[in-house]
Amino acid sequence: MSSSDAQFFPHATGEAAKTVEKHQAAQDLIFYSGWFCPYVHRTWIALEERGIPYQYVEVNPYKKEKHFLEINPKGLVPAIEYKGRALYESLILCEFLEDTYPAATPRLLPADTAERAYARIWVDFVTKNVVPNFMRLIQAQTVEKQDAARADLYKGLRTFAAQARGPYFLGDEFSLVDVAIAPWIIRDWVVAENRGYDRAAVSDAWKKYADLVEQRDSIRKTSSEKQHYYEIYGRYLRDEAQGEGARAVREGRVIP
Structure with missing residues (x-):
């Protein structure tokens, strides 16, 4: 072992x-x-x-x-x-x-095909502009790299929040766009405690959105106790993690 x-x-x-x-x-x-x-x-x-x-x-x-x-x-x-x-x-x-499971409700993608495509555009935005910068910020070891990654993360989150219709991204209904970003919202305490991140510093719109999403019942029911995440994210904070995602960030590649 x-x-x-x-x-x-x-x-x-x-x-x-x-x-x-x-x-x-x-x-x-x-x-x-x-x-x-x-x-x-x-x-x-x-x-x-x-x-x-x-x-x-x-x-x-x-x-x-x-x-x-x-x-x-x-x-x-x-x-x-x-x-x-x-x-x-x-x-x-x-x-x-x-x-x-078409009969299971609620659906997470809109029935309207144009609206469905619009949702996919913003899911792709999260994948390309939020998740990689979040991971870069966690793994950054110098002040300069942390500042650069934090600025890029803020830019992505600010852009995302500015397009959110409210209360969720597409409006009243929780959607796949919200699902795509939610796990990084409830883990942002890692960068708040260790990398100078602050929801309010992104924008008022982002803080309002993030505060709402983390209270969603489906998210709370699938979240473990915070203390058990410390060992896992400690490896990322020390840039010692060896998972596929961590190595991709370290090497400047797209996260698989």
């Missing part, structure tokens, strides 16, 4: 643990998860938001089971097994849920 394995907390806690307990029975859809992962959190929020039946299976990143690697050779979470077929990638999974 490695030192990282020894320190890694192996399962969800708090409200998330209660949710896990409710999803142990066999279902057509098996959700392979890592309680700590923001990408997992996207798909988990979508499952809970829409009330889709699923079986929760925790994947230890240091001890991946043979069957999991067989269905997902990339070895990354989230992944699902649906009636024997394996799929992965968080946003693709969210769209799969939209297509496969």
